[in-house]
Amino acid sequence: MRASRFDLSGRYALVTGGAVGLGRAMAEALAELGSAIAVMDLDGAAAEQAAEDISARLDVRAIGLRGDVTRPEDAEAVVRQVLDWSGGQAGLPDQQRGHRQACACGGHVVRGLVRRHER
Secondary structure: OOOOOOOOOOOEEEEEOOOOHHHHHHHHHHHHOOOEEEEEEOOHHHHHHHHHHHHHHHOOOEEEEEOOOOOHHHHHHHHHHHHHHOOOOOOOEEOOOOEEOOOOOOOHHHHHHHHHHHO
């Protein structure tokens, strides 16, 4: 159990552009705090590899997905995959704690889709 005041155990994060660079650093930082990680990237193989590496190193659930946030159909498909993978928990209200599950998205398109799926 993480003793941090920023404990994200039991939460889910979708990180766009998460296979390399700053996106990868954000995915790793969220995983270090206990969040399950969905890595979305234009390079699907790199996203899958990043997810495998993060999961193995930090002992968290992780999934890599290919997608382009500038294409609404890609963003929609990834949001559906993440909601299925998370059991519907990503981006949905957490009634016990009174706040939202973490869904860290780099693209406003994805944030809008998550909000639409919550209705």
